[in-house]
Amino acid sequence: EDGLSLWPLFMPRLIQCLLSSDARVLQAAAYGVQQGALLQQAFQPFVQEAAKNLLTAVNRSQKTKNKMEQASGRKRSRSS
Known part of the structure; x- marks a missing residue:
């Protein structure tokens, strides 16, 4: 809880990292946000x-998945 005073310095950047196209950055940011959300009252300004x-x-992830599934389906239908 001592670090809560620093949240306004880094939490906006962490939340911005949720928009990263790098899956590793996105995963780390999502984990950080999830951990922050555990401190409900302190996390409230960032919700x-x-x-x-x-x-x-x-x-975005769902759109990517759908595109991959469509491409995979087209490949299968061509090889049949």
Whole structure:
């Protein structure tokens, strides 16, 4: 809890990292946000931006997955 005073310095950047296209950065940021959310009251000022960026990341991931599935389906139909 001693570090809570530093949250305004790094939490916005951590939340911004949820938008990274690098899966390793995204995973680390999501873990950090999840750990921060455990301290509910302290995390409250960051909830809206974190939720928005998480939703963006999930939607982007779903679009990528759908594109990969479509491409895979086209490859299978060509080889048949």
